[in-house]
Amino acid sequence: MRYRNRPDLVLMASESEEGGAAAGVFTRNRFCAAPVEICRERLGKGSIRAVVVNAGIANACTGAEGLELARGMTRTVASQLGVREEAVLVASTGIIGQQVRLEPVEKAMPGLVASLRPDGWEDAARGIMTTDTVPKMSWTRVEIDGRTVTVGGIAKGAGMIAPDMATLLAFVCTDARVEPRVLQHWLKQGADQSFNAITIDGDTSTNDTLLALASGAAANSILSEAETADSRRFGRALSEVLLDLAIQIVVDGEGATKLIHIRVTGAPDPLSARQVALTIANSPLVKTAFFGGDANWGRIVAAAGRSGVELLPERVALYFDDLCVFQGGTPVQGAGVEEEATQVFSRKEIHVTMDLGMGPAEFSAHTCDFSYDYVKINADYRT
Amino acid sequence: MRYRNRPDLVLMASESEEGGAAAGVFTRNRFCAAPVEICRERLGKGSIRAVVVNAGIANACTGAEGLELARGMTRTVASQLGVREEAVLVASTGIIGQQVRLEPVEKAMPGLVASLRPDGWEDAARGIMTTDTVPKMSWTRVEIDGRTVTVGGIAKGAGMIAPDMATLLAFVCTDARVEPRVLQHWLKQGADQSFNAITIDGDTSTNDTLLALASGAAANSILSEAETADSRRFGRALSEVLLDLAIQIVVDGEGATKLIHIRVTGAPDPLSARQVALTIANSPLVKTAFFGGDANWGRIVAAAGRSGVELLPERVALYFDDLCVFQGGTPVQGAGVEEEATQVFSRKEIHVTMDLGMGPAEFSAHTCDFSYDYVKINADYRT
Numbered sequence: 001m002r003y004r005n006r007p008d009l010v011l012m013a014s015e016s017e018e019g020g021a022a023a024g025v026f027t028r029n030r031f032c033a034a035p036v037e038i039c040r041e042r043l044g045k046g047s048i049r050a051v052v053v054n055a056g057i058a059n060a061c062t063g064a065e066g067l068e069l070a071r072g073m074t075r076t077v078a079s080q081l082g083v084r085e086e087a088v089l090v091a092s093t094g095i096i097g098q099q100v101r102l103e104p105v106e107k108a109m110p111g112l113v114a115s116l117r118p119d120g121w122e123d124a125a126r127g128i129m130t131t132d133t134v135p136k137m138s139w140t141r142v143e144i145d146g147r148t149v150t151v152g153g154i155a156k157g158a159g160m161i162a163p164d165m166a167t168l169l170a171f172v173c174t175d176a177r178v179e180p181r182v183l184q185h186w187l188k189q190g191a192d193q194s195f196n197a198i199t200i201d202g203d204t205s206t207n208d209t210l211l212a213l214a215s216g217a218a219a220n221s222i223l224s225e226a227e228t229a230d231s232r233r234f235g236r237a238l239s240e241v242l243l244d245l246a247i248q249i250v251v252d253g254e255g256a257t258k259l260i261h262i263r264v265t266g267a268p269d270p271l272s273a274r275q276v277a278l279t280i281a282n283s284p285l286v287k288t289a290f291f292g293g294d295a296n297w298g299r300i301v302a303a304a305g306r307s308g309v310e311l312l313p314e315r316v317a318l319y320f321d322d323l324c325v326f327q328g329g330t331p332v333q334g335a336g337v338e339e340e341a342t343q344v345f346s347r348k349e350i351h352v353t354m355d356l357g358m359g360p361a362e363f364s365a366h367t368c369d370f371s372y373d374y375v376k377i378n379a380d381y382r383t
Numbered sequence: 384m385r386y387r388n389r390p391d392l393v394l395m396a397s398e399s400e401e402g403g404a405a406a407g408v409f410t411r412n413r414f415c416a417a418p419v420e421i422c423r424e425r426l427g428k429g430s431i432r433a434v435v436v437n438a439g440i441a442n443a444c445t446g447a448e449g450l451e452l453a454r455g456m457t458r459t460v461a462s463q464l465g466v467r468e469e470a471v472l473v474a475s476t477g478i479i480g481q482q483v484r485l486e487p488v489e490k491a492m493p494g495l496v497a498s499l500r501p502d503g504w505e506d507a508a509r510g511i512m513t514t515d516t517v518p519k520m521s522w523t524r525v526e527i528d529g530r531t532v533t534v535g536g537i538a539k540g541a542g543m544i545a546p547d548m549a550t551l552l553a554f555v556c557t558d559a560r561v562e563p564r565v566l567q568h569w570l571k572q573g574a575d576q577s578f579n580a581i582t583i584d585g586d587t588s589t590n591d592t593l594l595a596l597a598s599g600a601a602a603n604s605i606l607s608e609a610e611t612a613d614s615r616r617f618g619r620a621l622s623e624v625l626l627d628l629a630i631q632i633v634v635d636g637e638g639a640t641k642l643i644h645i646r647v648t649g650a651p652d653p654l655s656a657r658q659v660a661l662t663i664a665n666s667p668l669v670k671t672a673f674f675g676g677d678a679n680w681g682r683i684v685a686a687a688g689r690s691g692v693e694l695l696p697e698r699v700a701l702y703f704d705d706l707c708v709f710q711g712g713t714p715v716q717g718a719g720v721e722e723e724a725t726q727v728f729s730r731k732e733i734h735v736t737m738d739l740g741m742g743p744a745e746f747s748a749h750t751c752d753f754s755y756d757y758v759k760i761n762a763d764y765r766t
Contacts, residue, residue: 031688031696061684061696063713096681097714206685284667288758298479301444302589305414313414313444330446331480372758375671 001104002056002094009105010127011112012171012213013050013081020215022048022089023184025191027208033060034070035090036209042086044180048213049087051171052077053128054105055156056094058167060206065099072102080109091209093130093156093167125154128169132156133252138244142237144230145220149176151237157249167207168195170245176234177216178223185226186235187212193239194246197274198366199281212238250366255373258290259349265362266355272309273363276354279307280365287370290350295341297325304354315357320344384487385439385477392488393510394495395554395596396433396464403598405431405472406567408574410591416443417453418473419592425469427563431596432470434554435460436511437488438539439477441550443589448482455485463492474592476513476539476550508537511552515539516635521627525620527613528603532559534620540632550590551578553628559617560599561606568609569618570595576622577629580657581749582664595621633749638756641673642732648745649738655692656746659737662690663748670753673733678724680708687737698740703727 001008014020024043026036042048052073059066074088081088092100125135139152153172172187191210216222223231251259262281267273280286283303289296297318304311318326321344325332344350384391397403407426409419425431435456442449457471464471475483508518522535536555555570574593599605606614634642645664650656663669666686672679680701687694701709704727708715727733 029685029688030692030694031684061681061709061713063711096685097709206688284753284757291758298444301414302412302479305412305589309413311413326444326480328446330444370667370758372755374667375674375753375755375758 001054001100007123007127008055009108009112010053010124011050011077011109011116012053012124012173013116014048014213014215016215016217020047020049020213021178021180021183022214023180023187023212025187025195025210027205029206029208031061031206033058033092033096033207034062034066035059035092036207037067038070038074039089039091039209039211042089046084046086048089049083050077050081051089051091051211051213052105053091053169053171054094054100055128055130057092057098057100058094058096058207059092059100060096062097062099069100069102073100073105076102076106076109080113089211091169091207091211093128093169093207096206121152121154125156128154128156130156130167131254136245136248136252138241138248140237140240142233144176144218144223144234147218147220149218149220149234149237150174151176151234151241153241153245155245155249157252167205167209168249169207170195170210170242172210172212172238172241174212174214174238175216175218176214176223177218177220178214178234182223182226182231183212183214186231186238189235190239190242193364194242197364198246198250199278247366250368253368255371255376256368257348257371258369260290260367260369261349261351261364262367263351263353263362263364264356265353266357266359267309267361267363268356268359270361270363272356273361274365276304276307276309276311276356277363277365279303280352280354281367284370287367290345290369291371293342293345295320295325295338295345297331297341300352300354301326309356311356312358317355317357319353319355321351384437384483390506390510391438392491392495393436393507394433394460394492394499395436395507395556396499397431397596397598399598399600403430403596404561404563404566405597406563406570406595408570408578408593410588412589412591414444414589416441416475416479416590417445417449418442418475419590420450421453421457422472422474422592422594425472429467429469431472432466433460433464434472434474434594434596435488436474436552436554437477437483438511438513440475440481440483441477441479441590442475442483443479445480445482452483452485456483456488459485459489459492463496472594474552474590474594476511476552476590479589504535504537508539511537511539513539513550514637519628519631519635521624521631523620523623525616527559527601527606527617530601530603532601532603532617532620533557534559534617534624536624536628538628538632540635550588550592551632552590553578553593553625555593555595555621555624557595557597557621558600559597559606560601560603561597561617565606565609565614566595566597569614569621572618573622573625576747577625580660580747581629581633582661630749633751636751638754638759639751640754641730641752643673643750643752644732644734644747645750646734646736646745646747647739648736649740649742650692650744650746651739651742653744653746655739656744657748659687659690659692659694659739660746660748662686663735663737664750667753670750673728674752674754676725676728678703678708678721678728680714680724683735683737684709692739694739695741700738700740702736702738704734
């Protein structure tokens with residue numbers, strides 16, 4: 001499609017004749033790409049047999065022609081696999097405002113179909129990369145109804161969560177038998193705590209796509225309700241894979257040198273917890289302080305203060321790992337607090353906890369620091 | 384107070400015996416500094432005679448002791464000037480979490496009072512600086528009721544709009560006779576189009592303070608209604624000074640190499656226009672593209688798309704100066720578009736206009752680019 005020295009077109013297909021359940025979570029950007037529109041259209045309308053993904057051209061801001069080309073990609077797959085066109089989903093990542101070409105897709109398809117194999121995951125993970133420096137994979141197993149169910153996935157983050165060459169794409173597959181709406185329930189819940197809890201620079205893509213496909217090959221009795229013990233066990237396994245993939249994306253963030261977990265506890269409700277955590281996680285001042293190894297609690301407190309949540313400053317406590325640095329509206333005095341805080345900030349992985357002292361809700365966000373390289377990569381990107 | 388080689392304590396006082404009208408706009412950060420609380424308490428409760436400002440220590444996150452020390456600063460001024468304590472306002476900027484000391488204020492006060500003079504503005508502008516590289520001043524004159532009225536002000540921005548050493552402070556003085564609530568009306572309106580329309584990194588301070596003081600010495604018949612011709616003329620003069628000061632702050636933004644105006648037109652309402660403009664202006668991806676001179680319309684469009692405003696992508700048009708680069712949901716094709724766009728992006732001052740095609744409202748935001756120096760300054764700040 002675009003890259004010269006490596007594969008950039010990936011096909012995933014289900015062996016199961018009757019196809020399987022599928023679910024999806026997509027970008028909320030108003031300028032969404034053509035493939036996202038196709039996926040939204042087709043999910044919930046019959047089983048899904050395959051997904052085709054290309055890296056290099058995003059097929060976003062491409063109008064009616066782009067939509068027709070995205071449909072054309074799925075049609076090519078459908079005719080090769082002998083399935084309905086509507087049973088094929090599509091995802092793209094890359095340059096926006098440029099049209100894909102169907103010819104290379106048509107030319108590659110027989111070879112792609114012939115090379116489909118159960119252990120092709122690492123190749124697939126590499127095939128969807130753009131500015132990622134490493135392929136991202138994760139899997140786990142769980143017992144359901146006496147059967148071993150596998151949940152595994154691949155993702156690309158990119159340097160960043162960005163619009164023009166750095167979409168977040170993730171595909172999770174499982175052999176569980178599960179109703180589409182139960183799959184959607186757990187996918188949404190898992191995404192909220194993983195892909196929707198990470199931030200590199202606060203920007204979102206036109207193409208962000210998270211798909212889950214369930215073949216049913218494990219032959220467990222079908223998960224048709226969200227709130228059963230088996231279903232919850234499946235949901236936890238799915239969440240685990242999603243969070244692992246999401247963290248891999250942050251660690252590979254453009255210019256990232258540190259992994260930072262921002263946990264907000266004691267919030268009046270989950271949305272407030274999320275809002276405070278993401279405001280801190282997105283603050284350029286906070287992120288440059290992490291890069292500099294500067295245990296600058298003032299920037300974290302000030303970011304929380306502008307989050308829009310009606311905090312009560314005198315109830316807020318801030319911890320770097322287990323070290324309390326701020327409480328009762330003032331910094332914690334004492335010998336060694338500053339030194340110990342600096343010590344925490346020198347690590348590669350840092351846990352920050354802010355307790356709001358207002359209620360039972362909490363949320364964890366995951367981010368990276370803001371380095372010279374972030375500016376370098378993004379100032380020079382297209383040139 | 385803190386700096387060794389330059390003044391960092393400033394006193395402004397009105398010659399008028401009966402004092403004058405005052406108005407204020409303050410940070411919305413929940414962790415607001417003690418001086419902000421004092422100002423909020425005293426505005427609207429009688430005339431204001433003086434303002435004392437210190438640079439170096441923010442008196443934020445300092446609890447009840449900090450509040451008492453801020454009161455102490457105003458008490459010292461009041462006793463030297465022979466006015467009520469409540470007629471004195473206070474503003475601070477600098478390190479947060481540290482207490483101010485009253486002793487240097489008490490020691491300096493007789494000298495400050497003795498050196499009060501009408502042409503001390505530049506010294507005052509220098510005295511409130513922290514990481515600013517140049518003092519910021521602006522003034523204008525306007526005829527009201529046959530009298531010449533002067534509006535002049537000083538500001539400090541700082542490298543950035545940041546919590547620990549880089550508050551936004553601005554003080555505008557006028558000899559107009561104006562009712563406090565009319566002054567507040569025009570100050571709020573002017574601030575919304577100036578200090579609340581600029582962004583360097585989206586972070587806000589615990590100490591941000593904008594005060595307007597009107598002595599009445601021009602002896603015009605008092606402006607007691609907002610919606611008269613004279614009053615509007617006064618409002619425009621005030622807005623002009625505020626916008627000029629705000630732009631000076633952006634130009635002196637930490638690491639800034641370019642001044643960028645983001646104008647959003649055709650919005651369904653002013654709030655939507657503002658939200659789209661500020662989302663674009665705050666996007667690290669957009670700002671690094673400006674730094675790199677990369678006319679990356681995709682990042683601007685994608686930032687607008689995640690602003691939360693329900694845009695209709697096919698109605699959106701994007702202009703770099705007068706050059707249309709995106710319209711009808713797709714990039715504008717044509718010879719030379721890319722070259723001309725790159726040409727625009729190589730300038731020191733760049734005008735970006737996005738027309739939403741949805742209504743009559745508009746908003747202009749003003750920002751700077753995101754450079755290596757931004758990261759350097761903020762990663763190394765406290766060390």
